[in-house]
Amino acid sequence: MSIDNQKTVILIGAKGNMGQAALSGLRKHKVITASRSGEGCDYKVDITSEESLRKLYEDVGHFDAVVNTVGYCEYAEFTEMTEEQWNNTIQSKMIGQINIVRVGQEYIADNGSFSLITGILNIKPIPYAIADATTSGAIDTFVKCVAFEMPRGIRINSINPTVLEEAWDVYGEMMPGFHPVPGFLVGKAFERSVDGFITGQVLVVDAY
Numbered sequence: 001m002s003i004d005n006q007k008t009v010i011l012i013g014a015k016g017n018m019g020q021a022a023l024s025g026l027r028k029h030k031v032i033t034a035s036r037s038g039e040g041c042d043y044k045v046d047i048t049s050e051e052s053l054r055k056l057y058e059d060v061g062h063f064d065a066v067v068n069t070v071g072y073c074e075y076a077e078f079t080e081m082t083e084e085q086w087n088n089t090i091q092s093k094m095i096g097q098i099n100i101v102r103v104g105q106e107y108i109a110d111n112g113s114f115s116l117i118t119g120i121l122n123i124k125p126i127p128y129a130i131a132d133a134t135t136s137g138a139i140d141t142f143v144k145c146v147a148f149e150m151p152r153g154i155r156i157n158s159i160n161p162t163v164l165e166e167a168w169d170v171y172g173e174m175m176p177g178f179h180p181v182p183g184f185l186v187g188k189a190f191e192r193s194v195d196g197f198i199t200g201q202v203l204v205v206d207a208y
């Protein structure tokens with residue numbers, strides 16, 4: 001880490017809606033971007049593959065923080081949701097994020113940090129979102145508890161936002177009574193996680 005507190009931050013899912021929100025809070029840092037396709041990013045990574053995550057960390061070399069904004073979810077009524085749909089969601093939003101940390105703690109710098117993504121639906125449930133809600137709840141619990149076991153001063157937090165203004169046209173109809181937040185506000189939560197000293201925290205960003 002340099003004298004002006006500039007850190008090297010790996011941002012996974014950088015081109016997505018949540019990735020762009022996170023990026024707004026990371027402006028002062030050297031940000032290394034990655035996504036599954038690698039389009040418009042520095043690296044390609046598939047968070048559902050341990051081998052791919054290991055390759056990303058080895059290729060990047062030194063880094064102080066990992067910000068993940070990836071967590072693919074399938075949506076259906078609980079009575080209709082298949083085991084495959086559950087597995088797809090669990091492998092990405094839950095196990096994928098746990099593996100980012102499990103593998104990443106071997107490589108990240110001393111006193112580094114992990115910031116994971118969850119989402120308001122485990123606090124404010126809506127129809128069709130049981131897999132998203134369940135895996136978000138699992139990750140919020142994971143960060144609260146694993147913080148006690150992180151070695152070498154490494155910190156970990158999750159960011160639990162409501163829907164973004166930038167995504168309201170896609171999700172708004174599914175979410176009556178919700179109010180979106182601007183991406184820059186969610187960026188502030190990522191900034192607090194990366195630049196602060198907090199650990200084991202769930203940073204909820206909601207409109208009310």
Ligand SMILES: NC(=O)c1ccc[n+]([C@@H]2O[C@H](COP(=O)([O-])OP(=O)(O)OC[C@H]3O[C@@H](n4cnc5c(N)ncnc54)[C@H](OP(=O)(O)O)[C@@H]3O)[C@@H](O)[C@H]2O)c1
Nearest residue numbers: 013016017018035036037038045046047071119163164167
């Ligand atoms: N959007 C919202 O308002 C909102 C609010 C709260 C929580 N969230 C949560 O935030 C997360 C991201 O949502 P989003 O709206 O940003 O989605 P998005 O706009 O569809 O972006 C998804 C990003 O994830 C990448 N990605 C997908 N699968 C991947 C994998 N296996 N490995 C690596 N990268 C992968 C995609 O990369 P490629 O394009 O290269 O495939 C893309 O950059 C979700 O878990 C969602 O529940 C979103």
